[in-house]
Amino acid sequence: MGTSTSRTRTTIASAWCFASVLAGCGAPAVVPADYERTYQEVRDCRRSGDHDLNFIRVLTDPAAFEAYQQRDRAFPLNAVVMKVEYADQDCTDVAGFTAMKKLETGAATEGGDWQWQKLDGRRRVLEDGQPPGCVGCHRPCQGGTQGHDWTCTEP
Numbered sequence: 001m002g003t004s005t006s007r008t009r010t011t012i013a014s015a016w017c018f019a020s021v022l023a024g025c026g027a028p029a030v031v032p033a034d035y036e037r038t039y040q041e042v043r044d045c046r047r048s049g050d051h052d053l054n055f056i057r058v059l060t061d062p063a064a065f066e067a068y069q070q071r072d073r074a075f076p077l078n079a080v081v082m083k084v085e086y087a088d089q090d091c092t093d094v095a096g097f098t099a100m101k102k103l104e105t106g107a108a109t110e111g112g113d114w115q116w117q118k119l120d121g122r123r124r125v126l127e128d129g130q131p132p133g134c135v136g137c138h139r140p141c142q143g144g145t146q147g148h149d150w151t152c153t154e155p
C-alpha cells in the first residue's frame, strides 16, 4: 500500500511539473517544511495591503530576524523572509507562500539581490528567480518610510 501511494504521488508531481515548465518548476523551495518550528513570526496575522489573498503572517529565518526587526542594516547572505497567505482571518488555513532569499551582492541588482519565489499551499514552486511582478511591486520598498531593503510590510 505504501508503494502504490508513493507511485501515485510521483505521477501527480510530474504531471504538475510538465504543466508548469514555464514557471520555474524544479527549483528547490526556499520555504522549509518545518518553518513553523525554525522560523520566527515578525508580523502577526493581518489583512494584506496587497497580493491576491487576504490574510498574511510574515516569518523570518534566524539570519533575517535582526535586519527585519531593526530595519537598520541590509540582510545577510542567504537570509530568508517569507509571507504565509491564508484563506481565513484567523490565519489557520494556509493558501500559499511568497519568499525572498538574499543572494550575493551584485547577483541580481535589478531585484535587490534577492531570489523571489511564489509557492502553492503545499510548497510547490510556482515562480522563481526575478519575476517582474514581484520585483516591480517591491522596488519602492527599498527604504525610508516605504520599507526596508525591498521588504514592504509595515511594522
Ligand code: HEC
Residues within 6 Å of the ligand: 047, 048, 049, 050, 051, 056, 058, 081, 082, 083, 098, 099, 100, 116, 117, 118, 127, 131, 133, 134, 135, 137, 138, 150, 151, 152, 153, 154
Ligand atoms: C501588487 C504588489 C506586489 C506584488 C506583485 C508582490 N508583492 Fe510581495 N508584498 C507586497 C506588499 C504590499 C507587502 C506587504 C505585506 C502585505 O500587505 O501583504 C508584501 C510582502 C511580501 C513579503 C513579506 C516580507 C515583506 O515585508 O515584504 C514577501 C516575502 C513578499 N512580499 C514576496 C513577494 C514575491 C516573491 C512576489 C512575487 C511572486 C511578490 N511579493 C509580489 C506587494 C507585492
